[in-house]
Amino acid sequence: MPDSSAIAHDAPEAGGIPHGEHPPYLRHHFASVEQQADTANFAMWLFLLTEVMFFGGLFTAYLIYRNWYYPAFVAGSHQLNVYWGTLNTLVLICSSFTMAMGVWCAQTRRRSGLVLCLILTFILGLGFLGIKTIEYSEKIEKHHVPGFHYSLQSFLDPDSDAAAKAAGDRPLPLDMARHTEVYFSLYFLMTGMHALHMIIGIGILGFMILRARAGAYTAGHTTFVLNFGLYWHFVDIIWIYLFALLYLISRHGA
Amino acid sequence: MSGQNGHAHTIVGPGVYVAILFALLAGTALTVWASFIDLGFWNPIIALAIATTKAVLVVLFFMHVKYSTKLTKLTIFSGIFMFLVLISMTLADYISRAWGSW
Numbered sequence: 417m418p419d420s421s422a423i424a425h426d427a428p429e430a431g432g433i434p435h436g437e438h439p440p441y442l443r444h445h446f447a448s449v450e451q452q453a454d455t456a457n458f459a460m461w462l463f464l465l466t467e468v469m470f471f472g473g474l475f476t477a478y479l480i481y482r483n484w485y486y487p488a489f490v491a492g493s494h495q496l497n498v499y500w501g502t503l504n505t506l507v508l509i510c511s512s513f514t515m516a517m518g519v520w521c522a523q524t525r526r527r528s529g530l531v532l533c534l535i536l537t538f539i540l541g542l543g544f545l546g547i548k549t550i551e552y553s554e555k556i557e558k559h560h561v562p563g564f565h566y567s568l569q570s571f572l573d574p575d576s577d578a579a580a581k582a583a584g585d586r587p588l589p590l591d592m593a594r595h596t597e598v599y600f601s602l603y604f605l606m607t608g609m610h611a612l613h614m615i616i617g618i619g620i621l622g623f624m625i626l627r628a629r630a631g632a633y634t635a636g637h638t639t640f641v642l643n644f645g646l647y648w649h650f651v652d653i654i655w656i657y658l659f660a661l662l663y664l665i666s667r668h669g670a
Numbered sequence: 671m672s673g674q675n676g677h678a679h680t681i682v683g684p685g686v687y688v689a690i691l692f693a694l695l696a697g698t699a700l701t702v703w704a705s706f707i708d709l710g711f712w713n714p715i716i717a718l719a720i721a722t723t724k725a726v727l728v729v730l731f732f733m734h735v736k737y738s739t740k741l742t743k744l745t746i747f748s749g750i751f752m753f754l755v756l757i758s759m760t761l762a763d764y765i766s767r768a769w770g771s772w
């Protein structure tokens with residue numbers, strides 16, 4: 417593992433502390449375990465801030481296009497199922513909670529508790545992706561995926577579409593109806609990038625479950641679990657905003 | 671062996687996490703309920719205000735920022751502030767460039 421391989425056992429001392437008097441996971445360029453933990457935490461936040469800028473660009477694009485093509489974005493949003501979206505928000509919040517509890521278990525050296533929390537987080541993460549798959553397949557069936565097979569029918573003739581009819585949509589002019597494709601492009605881009613982050617997170621969770629079973633994070637060195645927790649909560653926050661922007665704010669309007 | 675920052679690392683306990691979990695679940699229920707009421711101009715503002723409240727709770731407690739070093743707090747604040755500056759300047763450009771023709 418990278419952490420243990422970085423320890424030079426033949427080096428004389430770490431931070432002026434002789435071997436045997438400092439934990440084996442304290443790297444030699446740090447003065448103390450606390451300084452090492454603060455540095456790792458700070459670095460993780462720098463990474464998350466680059467992620468804020470990345471998703472921020474997508475949010476800004478959404479904001480501008482929504483103002484330009486407002487009727488198309490309202491009609492597009494009415495195609496999303498707010499119940500699936502709500503369920504997914506609840507699933508993700510619960511997974512953030514189980515991850516936070518996992519961090520506590522690691523800090524208080526509860527190995528089986530940590531493994532349980534990580535497995536629950538893993539399952540909830542998969543549940544989120546499963547619900548997202550149901551939503552995506554609805555879009556595929558209705559030809560709402562941007563591209564050659566995109567269908568304008570739900571927007572030109574709302575009475576033929578159950579979701580549009582339920583929302584009381586009026587037919588859009590052809591040029592505005594075409595702009596619903598912009599809405600769905602941003603929908604798939606934003607939720608897709610979010611889902612990619614979830615998939616990466618679930619992969620790392622699987623790796624952590626294996627290591628946690630061997631007691632890797634419950635012997636004092638919790639940095640990996642803490643930093644992964646920050647990542648997972650960040651992905652949760654992105655979804656909180658995506659849920660509000662894509663599903664909720666356009667339910668009334670046009 | 672205390673760090674150079676001279677602060678002890680606070681371990682946030684299950685009580686805080688459970689309280690935040692229920693606050694987040696309540697916030698989700700509230701925002702979905704509010705979205706079903708036609709408040710016109712206020713719908714997006716309320717939805718984003720609730721989302722931001724939830725995000726702040728996650729950042730402060732799940733992500734331990736309330737208990738982190740001043741350096742981390744200042745860095746996060748600077749990053750978010752920079753993001754808001756970028757959004758404001760972009761929107762100012764788009765709003766004023768083709769005035770009235772969009």
